[in-house]
Amino acid sequence: MSDVQSHFDGEADRYDHWKQRNWYYYDTIKRIYRERIAKDDAVLEVGCGTGEILAGIQTGRAMGIDISPEMIRIAAAKHPQLEWHAATTAGLGTIVGEPFDVVFLSDVIEHIEDVPATFRDLRSVCRPGTRLLINMANPAWEPLLLVLEKLGKKMPEGPHHRISVGTLTRTLADLGFALERRDHELLFPAYIPVVSALVNAIGRLPLIRRLSLIEILEYRFSGEIAEQDSLAGHLP
Numbered sequence: 001m002s003d004v005q006s007h008f009d010g011e012a013d014r015y016d017h018w019k020q021r022n023w024y025y026y027d028t029i030k031r032i033y034r035e036r037i038a039k040d041d042a043v044l045e046v047g048c049g050t051g052e053i054l055a056g057i058q059t060g061r062a063m064g065i066d067i068s069p070e071m072i073r074i075a076a077a078k079h080p081q082l083e084w085h086a087a088t089t090a091g092l093g094t095i096v097g098e099p100f101d102v103v104f105l106s107d108v109i110e111h112i113e114d115v116p117a118t119f120r121d122l123r124s125v126c127r128p129g130t131r132l133l134i135n136m137a138n139p140a141w142e143p144l145l146l147v148l149e150k151l152g153k154k155m156p157e158g159p160h161h162r163i164s165v166g167t168l169t170r171t172l173a174d175l176g177f178a179l180e181r182r183d184h185e186l187l188f189p190a191y192i193p194v195v196s197a198l199v200n201a202i203g204r205l206p207l208i209r210r211l212s213l214i215e216i217l218e219y220r221f222s223g224e225i226a227e228q229d230s231l232a233g234h235l236p
């Protein structure tokens, strides 16, 4: 069992408690996905946790996968109408029939042990035009997030490494996913009446928005892959 799986198996029972405690942050994440996903889109969430984001969006087919069987047990108990699998992206092509219109990863990328392999796998469930949506914490916030974790104000992150938008975007470009849109949200991720709304409105201004906590990245799959990657796939 990987360290990531055992960490999230251990946190699964407390995961929704953390989400309720930090509801302002999670409500923002849900709104972001509701605004970007259409009612009839076929959607895959990778690293779905207890399933609250996926279950909160109106979609066509909806499938959530997670490396942690404990997270999936809770998601399936709460939302039996959706499709859940305790799985990574390896072998996903055998579970899935039709390709998805949207694949998304919310606060997952920093936990993935092999980022290029994960997105190489995901190509088998994408068609040309599939959108890949990713949100992650701005790496500049890492010291503050660690302090909040030590103070018991946020969920223990477990094994992770932050990746820059530049590195991620170059990796994805080689695999046929082109960056189409980059947005930022939440300069102030906690709720204080009036203050949060005001600071977060200021946080949408050019330049200042780059300091926000949430990075939202939207890529589109072209179906084409860089020559070096296609050769790598054929090497012994």
Ligand SMILES: C[S@@+](CC[C@H](N)C(=O)[O-])C[C@H]1O[C@@H](n2cnc3c(N)ncnc32)[C@H](O)[C@@H]1O
Pocket: 004, 005, 008, 046, 047, 048, 049, 050, 053, 065, 066, 067, 068, 071, 087, 088, 089, 105, 106, 107, 108, 111, 112, 113, 118
């Ligand atoms: C911080 S939680 C985010 C959960 C959910 N997306 C949310 O925002 O509430 C990260 C999740 O990613 C899962 N995860 C980590 N690495 C994964 C991988 N390689 N494949 C699938 N799931 C993974 C973990 O088990 C965990 O449930």
